[in-house]
Amino acid sequence: MTRRAAIPFLSLVCCTALLWGTWRFTQAPPVVSERAEVDAFRAELPLRVEVRMRSPKYRQEPQIRVGLKEQPATTLSLEIQGGYRIQALDGGGVLQRGKSLAATKVTASKTGLMIGAKTLSAPAVEIIPERSPAVWVDGHQYRGSIRLYRREGTKVLPVNVLPLEQYIASVIDSEMPAAFPEEARRAQAIVARTYALYQKEQAPRAAVTDLFASTRSQKYLGFQYRDGQGRLLAGESEASRATAKATRGLVGTHRGELFCTYYCAVCGGRTVEGTQIFSDAAPPLKSVACDWCKEARLYRWQAEISKRDAQKPLQSALAKDGKKLGTLKGVAAAKKGETGAGAFYQVKDDKQSLSLSGAAVRQALGSQGLYSPTFTVEDRGQHLVFSGRGHGHGVGLCQWGARGLAQEGRTADQIFAHYYRGAAITELGYR
Numbered sequence: 001m002t003r004r005a006a007i008p009f010l011s012l013v014c015c016t017a018l019l020w021g022t023w024r025f026t027q028a029p030p031v032v033s034e035r036a037e038v039d040a041f042r043a044e045l046p047l048r049v050e051v052r053m054r055s056p057k058y059r060q061e062p063q064i065r066v067g068l069k070e071q072p073a074t075t076l077s078l079e080i081q082g083g084y085r086i087q088a089l090d091g092g093g094v095l096q097r098g099k100s101l102a103a104t105k106v107t108a109s110k111t112g113l114m115i116g117a118k119t120l121s122a123p124a125v126e127i128i129p130e131r132s133p134a135v136w137v138d139g140h141q142y143r144g145s146i147r148l149y150r151r152e153g154t155k156v157l158p159v160n161v162l163p164l165e166q167y168i169a170s171v172i173d174s175e176m177p178a179a180f181p182e183e184a185r186r187a188q189a190i191v192a193r194t195y196a197l198y199q200k201e202q203a204p205r206a207a208v209t210d211l212f213a214s215t216r217s218q219k220y221l222g223f224q225y226r227d228g229q230g231r232l233l234a235g236e237s238e239a240s241r242a243t244a245k246a247t248r249g250l251v252g253t254h255r256g257e258l259f260c261t262y263y264c265a266v267c268g269g270r271t272v273e274g275t276q277i278f279s280d281a282a283p284p285l286k287s288v289a290c291d292w293c294k295e296a297r298l299y300r301w302q303a304e305i306s307k308r309d310a311q312k313p314l315q316s317a318l319a320k321d322g323k324k325l326g327t328l329k330g331v332a333a334a335k336k337g338e339t340g341a342g343a344f345y346q347v348k349d350d351k352q353s354l355s356l357s358g359a360a361v362r363q364a365l366g367s368q369g370l371y372s373p374t375f376t377v378e379d380r381g382q383h384l385v386f387s388g389r390g391h392g393h394g395v396g397l398c399q400w401g402a403r404g405l406a407q408e409g410r411t412a413d414q415i416f417a418h419y420y421r422g423a424a425i426t427e428l429g430y431r
Contacts, residue, residue, distance in 0.1 A: 058429050059430060060430050061165060061430045063164065065210045066159065066160045066167065066220055067158075067211070068138075068160055069212075069213075072152055075107050076138055077137065078101065078127075078146075079135070080135050082131050082134045083100070084127055084129045084135075085127075087128065088124070089125060095121075124150065124208075127146045129145070133222075133224075140222040140223075140226075143167075144162025144166065146159070157209075159209055167196065168196070169241045171220050173239075176188045176402075180403045183415065184403045184406040185239075186247050187402050187415040189250075190252060191263055192261075195217075195262075196211060198259060198260045199211040222235045222236075247412070249427055249429075249430055251425070252420055252424070252425060263398070264392030264395060264399065265400065266372075267290045267293060267401060268298075268299055268390025269299070270288065272342075273342065276340065277341045277359050277373070277394075277395055284422050285396055288419060290398050292398075296391070298371050298372075298390065298391040299389060302388075304383050305368050305386065306382055307328045310328060311328045313364040317360050317361070317364040325347060325354060326349035328347070328349060332345065340374045344358070345358065371392070372391055372392060375387060397415070397419040401419075405418065
């Protein structure tokens with residue numbers, strides 16, 4: 001989140017793999033299909049306040065622009081099932097039409113974009129299918145249209161443009177297991193919709209994306225996709241579409257305005273104060289107790305990392321602050337007993353002791369088993385042993401905590417209220 005948060009890759013959900021590993025193939029919950037049940041859910045929500053945004057209200061369902069890659073790619077795989085047209089985004093008209101397109105390679109040249117052997121003389125194009133979903137990009141099929149932007153001369157950035165509620169239906173299943181209770185998934189839908197619209201509102205005028213399909217923003221798998229074994233898996237389901245419909249147009253607001261509804265997989269017993277990690281954290285992102293995520297595998301964890309393996313990542317983290325680390329000798333809490341994203345740790349070499357926040361240490365060593373910024377560290381000679389709690393940055397809604405709250409009978413609005421203190425659920429203008 002380069003324009004959205006203080007720490008780019010500690011975005012709201014950095015850890016959905018944990019959720020997926022346990023629950024992906026479990027049976028979906030019963031589909032909410034009865035209109036009466038949906039209306040009852042909406043009627044029971046607390047009185048909503050008017051939302052004030054750059055536009056007073058969304059009179060129509062907005063479109064969302066999802067970057068399918070965090071960085072432009074050298075090549076992409078493209079397939080279109082059914083009729084389509086490709087038009088230039090600069091108003092140059094239709095460049096290509098077809099009844100379908102077999103899987104082919106997309107690259108960029110200095111003069112335009114190449115789809116297979118054909119060069120399209122435009123720096124940006126939009127693929128508009130006759131029906132949706134129809135377009136496949138790198139093994140994922142997406143609803144809506146796909147935009148391709150030439151970047152850095154010979155690279156391509158793919159962007160999926162689709163209606164917000166169709167996007168939310170996929171995010172629900174991408175972010176939260178189908179086996180989780182429906183009220184937890186409804187809370188997830190409201191939080192994800194708020195996050196997406198906040199990012200849309202904050203996007204610079206020249207931006208071509210509102211957010212990304214990865215955990216840099218929030219996980220979005222599209223309509224369906226093929227996994228590493230070639231199996232065809234659903235990115236959304238009838239259940240997730242029903243959840244999106246039940247919460248359609250509902251967002252979280254603070255004093256009538258959208259705010260960034262960060263969320264995490266497992267908080268480990270207490271959420272993190274938002275301002276300790278994110279520069280745009282709103283007042284509702286307070287640290288709150290959460291006793292409902294204890295069944296998560298990473299509620300507590302331990303990681304043993306050799307000092308040799310920790311050397312380069314910590315050097316890079318310190319270099320961002322203009323500090324130079326020699327041979328790593330140890331890491332210790334600056335204040336005994338203090339942990340968390342806002343705590344500081346002394347990183348020692350032969351001559352000095354340099355300071356890094358818990359969030360920065362976690363970012364540096366996350367790929368080596370540091371699942372959250374809340375940990376203690378013990379020096380064991382050639383190794384450092386980290387004992388921590390939670391999975392992710394720990395800010396906002398705890399997904400496993402939402403599961404536990406729902407199992408106790410809490411409703412979506414009650415779950416939302418627990419994790420976002422002082423915030424309200426607001427209904428936008430479209431239905």
